[in-house]
Amino acid sequence: MTRLASLLTILASLMAVPFPSCADWIDQDTPEEARTVTPLPVIPAHVKTKKKKVKSKGVEGNSTSTSNSTAGGSSTSAKTSSGSTKKQKHKRREPTSIPTFMPSYSPTIVPSASPTDTDYVPPPPRTYELVFSDEFNSDHRSFNDGHDPRWTALEKNDYTNDAQHYYAASHAYTEKGNLVIKTEAADTDIVGFNDVRGKKEQVTKHFKSAMLQSWNKFCFTGGIMEAEISLPGKSTVGGLWPAFWMLGNLARHTYVGSSEHVWPWSSSTCTEKSATAQLISACDRVQHYGLHKGVGRGAPEIDVFEVQAGKIKANTGPYFEMSVGQPFMSTSYQVAPGRLPRPGEGWWPAPGQWYDNLTSGWNTSLNIVFYGTYNHFRDDTDPASQDYWSDAISYNRQLNSSYFGKFHKYRIEWDAPDDGSEANNFTKSYGYLRWFIDNEFILEIKGEGLNTSGTGAEISSEPMYILLNTAVSSQWGEFFLYANRLIMPSVMPYSQHCAVST
Numbered sequence: 336m337t338r339l340a341s342l343l344t345i346l347a348s349l350m351a352v353p354f355p356s357c358a359d360w361i362d363q364d365t366p367e368e369a370r371t372v373t374p375l376p377v378i379p380a381h382v383k384t385k386k387k388k389v390k391s392k393g394v395e396g397n398s399t400s401t402s403n404s405t406a407g408g409s410s411t412s413a414k415t416s417s418g419s420t421k422k423q424k425h426k427r428r429e430p431t432s433i434p435t436f437m438p439s440y441s442p443t444i445v446p447s448a449s450p451t452d453t454d455y456v457p458p459p460p461r462t463y464e465l466v467f468s469d470e471f472n473s474d475h476r477s478f479n480d481g482h483d484p485r486w487t488a489l490e491k492n493d494y495t496n497d498a499q500h501y502y503a504a505s506h507a508y509t510e511k512g513n514l515v516i517k518t519e520a521a522d523t524d525i526v527g528f529n530d531v532r533g534k535k536e537q538v539t540k541h542f543k544s545a546m547l548q549s550w551n552k553f554c555f556t557g558g559i560m561e562a563e564i565s566l567p568g569k570s571t572v573g574g575l576w577p578a579f580w581m582l583g584n585l586a587r588h589t590y591v592g593s594s595e596h597v598w599p600w601s602s603s604t605c606t607e608k609s610a611t612a613q614l615i616s617a618c619d620r621v622q623h624y625g626l627h628k629g630v631g632r633g634a635p636e637i638d639v640f641e642v643q644a645g646k647i648k649a650n651t652g653p654y655f656e657m658s659v660g661q662p663f664m665s666t667s668y669q670v671a672p673g674r675l676p677r678p679g680e681g682w683w684p685a686p687g688q689w690y691d692n693l694t695s696g697w698n699t700s701l702n703i704v705f706y707g708t709y710n711h712f713r714d715d716t717d718p719a720s721q722d723y724w725s726d727a728i729s730y731n732r733q734l735n736s737s738y739f740g741k742f743h744k745y746r747i748e749w750d751a752p753d754d755g756s757e758a759n760n761f762t763k764s765y766g767y768l769r770w771f772i773d774n775e776f777i778l779e780i781k782g783e784g785l786n787t788s789g790t791g792a793e794i795s796s797e798p799m800y801i802l803l804n805t806a807v808s809s810q811w812g813e814f815f816l817y818a819n820r821l822i823m824p825s826v827m828p829y830s831q832h833c834a835v836s837t
């Protein structure tokens with residue numbers, strides 16, 4: 336069974352004004368030390384130094400010794416056939432009059448001296464204040480529709496992503512201070528619409544699971560969110576699709592009609608494509624229902640993780656060109672409009688085909704098996720102008736068996752674009768997204784990369800809600816019938832705004 340224990344907390348940037356409306360969203364069991372947080376440093380992966388073979392002549396015979404080459408040279412010892420060693424002498428290199436062409440790959444032990452005499456003091460790191468938390472310490476909570484002020488557990492069929500499950504509200508509950516999402520083999524008869532046959536029919540779903548949403552109850556724009564999660568299932572068995580993610584509040588997941596021409600748009604630029612393919616576009620010149628003219632809206636998607644288990648290793652099968660294989664977690668920003676031309680799935684992008692300003696950490700790889708989705712809807716009257724591409728800017732991070740059944744901390748840092756407000760020191764910024772696991776850097780997407788792509792897409796400025804779920808899908812890893820529980824003891828989103836949707 337799959338078990339998820341989770342603490343959910345949302346923090347907001349410290350401001351001079353209080354947040355009285357946010358007080359009721361903070362769980363009284365949240366410890367004081369967890370009520371503020373600062374961003375983590377971005378430490379990208381570095382190129383490893385290559386080993387060079389050094390041949391040396393020994394006293395009684397010849398042998399070869401290998402050592403790491405360094406920028407300043409080093410002495411090596413050659414081992415003889417009899418086991419004795421002889422140091423090789425090297426002349427000391429005099430410093431060059433100009434900098435060397437290539438810097439060393441290793442950072443210096445201490446910071447270099449300031450190149451100029453200046454009194455510049457870098458700004459202190461931004462501090463975020465807690466505005467929402469849920470410790471799940473009370474057992475037997477019900478998340479049925481209308482039962483909980485923070486969350487709603489779905490009671491409906493899932494039509495998306497070749498879903499093999501039915502979402503049952505009873506499969507999300509609290510137990511021993513944890514939120515539990517239970518997935519099991521159990522039949523549910525439903526009446527669903529068959530897209531191929533174009534008519535309703537009765538079908539049987541053979542699995543039950545749960546999805547928890549904060550849709551239309553709590554959403555936020557920009558900040559930090561983190562959760563401690565124990566993944567369900569086994570690291571070598573596919574089929575389960577645990578996810579921790581956010582979605583723009585204009586679309587409600589599994590209610591597919593709400594997302595047509597809305598998911599995953601994040602653009603406020605009027606173009607020929609957005610005028611016909613984006614439901615609420617910057618081309619609209621009429622203000623109504625709280626929507627401003629000339630402002631595009633949508634429901635972009637930020638995946639803190641989607642985890643795929645399995646036995647296919649890196650550099651084999653579909654991951655032949657990748658250094659990360661199963662099991663892995665995908666960290667993604669899904670956004671529209673997408674790029675054209677675009678890379679082919681399974682191939683590395685050619686110059687100009689993908690986004691700049693992407694920085695990755697250790698044990699990661701660009702997800703070249705999924706670059707996004709072609710969106711077509713059967714009721715559209717002019718597919719040529721209404722169809723659109725959406726992009727998945729995604730990196731996979733290698734996992735192992737220790738992430739399944741044990742708690743690890745997953746974190747997203749989200750800075751929304753700013754046109755130069757006083758709160759941002761009158762400086763325009765394009766925003767960013769950063770992912771971490773156990774405080775180890777995974778990926779950064781800078782808004783400058785989206786801005787220079789020419790599509791009009793941008794880092795999300797939408798109020799977004801939180802989703803926790805485990806799906807069962809025949810298209811997610813090698814499908815295998817295996818019941819499990821997902822455990823998540825703590826989730827903490829930190830936001831610049833206390834944005835409560837009503």
